[in-house]
Amino acid sequence: MKKFLQSLAILTLLTWGGMFLYFYATGRIDKFLDPSFRIYALLAGIGMVLLACFNFLNRNRDTGACTHDHGDACDHDHHEHDHEHGETCENEHHDHDHSHDHQHDDHGHADSHDHAHEHEETNSGLAFSILVLLVPLLIATGYSKDSFSSGYLMKWGKIERQMMQMRIARDRVAEAPSLAGIDAADNPYTRDGIEGQKPTDADTPPSPDDEPAPTEGEAPADDWGTFTLEDLKNMVPQNDAGEFLLDVPQIFYTAGDRELMQVMEGIPVETTAQLMEETLNNAEGNRLKAFRLFIECCAADARPLSIPVEFADSLPDYTEMGWYKLFGKLHYVEEDDGILPIIKIEKIEKTAEPMDGLLF
């Protein structure tokens, strides 16, 4: 039994190692882990296989050290026991023979027992461990589609958005940011952006260098304290039509930042995203949800960051969770006590999943 379980433990380790190597070699791992973690998975796979092989090759070697602990599970004191190393001890961690002819009288067991119960527990524990290690792994590997269902994305996308709204609401209490004064019509950069023209000197806001020194009691602005269109252009590429190529998460995280919203209100944007039904604040039924999955470390922490996209009339024909290029103008709206970025769509184009379908 002991040998069998030991072999099973080695086989389990080998299976795990093999599974890690399989995920790495087939590229499936790309759907699971951030690139920086993939090398760890490879090394772990190699390590597990080597460990299993080493233990297999040395399965009959005597380590010369008995590492098992017979006494604690039944909480009795063995110090008065006589040991007669004669009978076979079936513990997995040592191959030598010894017996347990105990004459202890300070616990509730029969005077003469041989600890077979504990060895059985050890064996059954190991068997259970192996079962727990193998069954879920093999089932999950077989059934995983390496992608999330729309229900999952809907649920966690809603949570992400509500979390953002809660954060904005908290900031509002502290700083009272609002959309007051943020209007595309008042945004000198908007017209420039829409026309795809370079900003004129008149449109260019004063650079931070030109700004007067902060007065006493006023916190000095840092380098990016005043966000300008030039800053945006320096950071974000534009397509031939002058539309800013922004990812959904970039747009998502501008909500609540007054300076960013002032610059970005009404600008033309192009973004590539998956489209889903919009279930929040969609009374007129002319909105969809554009989302991207952002992964920090592994798919389990994937965050479906989404923004609503609004169509002038009815919804176009679209494939749920399909990939689209979206063209339109970015606006900010107040809804549910929060501020939401929204793209008012002018055109959509079906497209293939980009190389960076998952954002890491």
Added chain:
Amino acid sequence: MDSAALSPFTDFCYLFLSILLEGAPFILLGTIISGFIDAYLPPGLIDRWLPKNKVVAVFLSGLLGAVFPVCECAIVPVIRRLIKKGLPVSCAITYMLSAPIINPIVVISTMKAFSSSVGQFSLRQNEAVEAYGPLFMTSSRLLIAFIVTVGVGLVVLKCRPSSILKNAVAPRPNGDDNGGHDHTHDASPEHGEKPNRLVLAMRTSMRDFIETAMYFSIGVAITAVFKAYVTEDLILLFNQSEVAGVGLMMVLAFVLSLCSTSDAFIAANFPVPQSAKLAFLVFGPMMDVKLVFMYLSVFKSKFVTILAVSLFFVIGILSYLWIRI
């Protein structure tokens, strides 16, 4: 991908595998180190290195994990052996609680987990998108763990070992435990061969990996079920108030029984306040479902109960206050 083929069950499989692929390498590393400690470190050595001043010894024990890193699953049997060999109980408990957090592997994994790349989406280049960045969260985790574990050690210093330890674990006057069946004999007459410590280390590593990975798999499965099937209303409960978030995250840490080498990856993006994440990261490696059962093999149940309740409140309060400070 046919979206009809996707279901909460396939979500569960995807989630389960992703956490497993991410966390298992750290578990393997931890168990290999644990195997070498088991094979090459004489049990009395740590005790000899500890200063004679008991208070100073407790403080140093809180940092021992940095030198002898052991995860929470592996440390309980190690501690049981060290106590039998005469290591002061206060030092042993301090080491037991701190080592799963204050060790280099956990530092690296926490740093990795909280190295948020959300900043890449910020249009403000110098914005501290992660005001609670990896360094802050990692150092906070270490600091609070150190304060709490040393505090527990100092309290235990005032207690009689017999009121804490099970009889079978109580140290012998001369540190001899040969009769206690915790054999460490190098070569008995029956053995004949010279001890092969490398084989022992590798066997221990494999055994520890099987055991630890089992608990990890169970924790991962529970996490995956939670993420795949839980409703958003329940998640948002965690955010109803910060205090509730802190408490609920510690309950979650208790139930999930995650390994300290990989729990940060789960906490990092849980949509809860940072104080709740911090409480999760400090409380979990010290007290969870699997640890309760393991602790009961060393300590009396009354002590384990008091320890669990005390840790819950102390860590919760410290985490809540620390983020505010």
